[in-house]
Amino acid sequence: MAEIQQSADSGGKGGKKRAKKMSTKIDMTPMVDLAFLLLTFFMLTTTFAKPKVMQISMPVKPDREEEQNELKASDAFTVLLGENNKIFYYEGLMDPNTKLQPTDYTATGIRQILLQRRASRPSTVVMIKAADKANYKNMVDILDEMTITGQKKYALVDISKEDENLIQKSGL
Template identity: 60%
Template structure:
């Protein structure tokens, strides 16, 4: 605690008495003890930030006997992740060998709430259960992949798949020059 030490009276001359000057010495030990107790208390009672993870369900490994899942052209929506944070999308399938299916109209957007999220929500209102094919290109960034998976989670999209981008899709981007 605080300790006050008095100065010894020198006896000296008589006469007017002056107030004794006291020196103060503060003992810091209890305050340091209290600081460490508080620090220990808050360290032990706090909860650390838990990492945010997204649950992904991976398909079983494909055998030679199993065939690819067929998707209706009316249900499909393809999103191609391009360079410079662009997302190209079209509705339906890009099958240039099938002459009965028209060539899809390629559109471009970004990863904002007014971009790809709005497109996905509009598609969900038109087609109750769309199947979204996500095709990352070699020029896309890892961040774009995380962003599109976040959009699938935000829009509560039930069916989506990560698919390798085909040469036909890359040719479609190159031809459109968007």
């Protein structure tokens, strides 16, 4: 049993003799029991943080290859995620004359570009290509932008060697 011993007081200074006081004993066991009961109660009644999940609709794989639609160059819009939180885009499909445009993740950056593109061509398909050194946060950010801008058609595509060369040539 846990106890706290206190010294007895004999009265102090000379003069009158007082009766000797007995030392008080405080039993700490019930307080420790109460602390553990409260701790257990609060642990069991607390709601834990729920993980946040983003809903992604995946296309159904067609039975035959001829059912797949060919993407038109005029509907294509490619977003490249580079290292060091850099983001680039270009319109159309990759060709030797493709000009890479830098932007950022702000509301006046990629969000504004996506909104303008969707307003001018509602059938736009956004292809998202992440470089090997791009970080996971950037991928989540661009997927959030797809949801915010209401972009219905987008695809996560492996980055090609031509796209990586284009990023390196841009020097940004």
